[in-house]
Each structure stands twice: as C-alpha cells, then as structure tokens.
Amino acid sequence: MNYNLTKEEQREVFNNSEEALLRGNKVKFDFNRNWSSNFPNRSGVYAVYEINELLYIGETANLKERMKEIKRTYNHAFRKKLGEIRFNGIIEKQGKYSEKIESQMNEFYREKLYISFIEVNFGRIEIESHLIEKYQDRILNSESKRTKTTK
Numbered sequence: 231m232n233y234n235l236t237k238e239e240q241r242e243v244f245n246n247s248e249e250a251l252l253r254g255n256k257v258k259f260d261f262n263r264n265w266s267s268n269f270p271n272r273s274g275v276y277a278v279y280e281i282n283e284l285l286y287i288g289e290t291a292n293l294k295e296r297m298k299e300i301k302r303t304y305n306h307a308f309r310k311k312l313g314e315i316r317f318n319g320i321i322e323k324q325g326k327y328s329e330k331i332e333s334q335m336n337e338f339y340r341e342k343l344y345i346s347f348i349e350v351n352f353g354r355i356e357i358e359s360h361l362i363e364k365y366q367d368r369i370l371n372s373e374s375k376r377t378k379t380t381k
Contacts, residue, residue: 259343
C-alpha cells in the first residue's frame with residue numbers, strides 16, 4: 231500500500247504527533263515490575279523527560295516491551311548515552327557502566343525520569359526522525375542514519 235501524502239499533509243501529521251507526544255500525559259518512571267503495564271503492547275513513539283526537559287525521542291514496535299528495556303544499559307541507547315554524557319561513564323564488562331555509575335543512573339531514573347508516548351500504527355520511524363532532527367540540539371539522541379537521510 232502506498233501512502234502519498236502532500237507536504238502539507240505530512241506537516242500536519244508531524245505537528246499533530248508532536249503536539250500529542252510533547253504535551254500529553256507523562257508517566258513517572260518506577261523500577262516496580264508492573265511499571266511497564268502503564269504502556270500498551272502497541273507500536274509508537276515515546277519521549278523521555280528529566281522532569282519537564284525533553285531528553286530523548288524513540289520509536290518502537292511495542293511500547294510496553296521497550297519500557298522494560300529502558301532501565302537496562304546493555305540494550306537501550308538512551309541509558310547508554312545518559313551514562314556517557316551525564317555521568318562520564320565508560321562502558322565496561324557485559325555492556326554496563328561501573329556499579330557506582332549504574333547506581334547514580336538508577337537514582338536519576340527514580341527521581342527525575344518521565345515518559346510520554348503516542349500510539350502510531352504506521353509512520354513511527356518518520357515521526358521519530360522528524361522530531362530528532364527538530365530537537366537535535368537539546369536531546370541525547372545520536373544522529374542516526376535514518377535522520378541523516380531525511381535532511
């Protein structure tokens with residue numbers, strides 16, 4: 231199926247998605263096992279905040295499963311980037327930082343981390359890429375191959 235949207239229609243999709251994501255409800259992070267049940271088993275785009283400051287934008291095929299991963303350094307880019315930039319960490323054995331830095335990041339998560347999300351059935355990569363490009367100067371996302379191709 232081919233969805234040919236005009237530039238104006240694309241802009242409207244991006245603007246509506248951005249508004250819903252950045253102005254929507256934020257879920258406070260919790261290490262509780264059931265915390266991920268705040269998110270649906272659906273595809274979508276999510277935003278990570280330090281209280282109200284946007285830190286990261288991501289997309290996933292399953293929001294609930296991604297939220298289980300966000301707390302693990304070895305398999306989530308946000309946590310890796312946070313440890314590197316905010317805590318001057320260097321990845322050590324088994325894809326983690328030192329115990330001290332992992333502990334500091336866990337405390338940061340408990341005290342300051344919030345997540346908002348929108349469900350997106352198709353176009354989530356385009357929405358994520360658009361938002362990363364727009365907010366690149368103030369978020370922790372690395373410029374990805376996908377983002378570079380949209381410029």
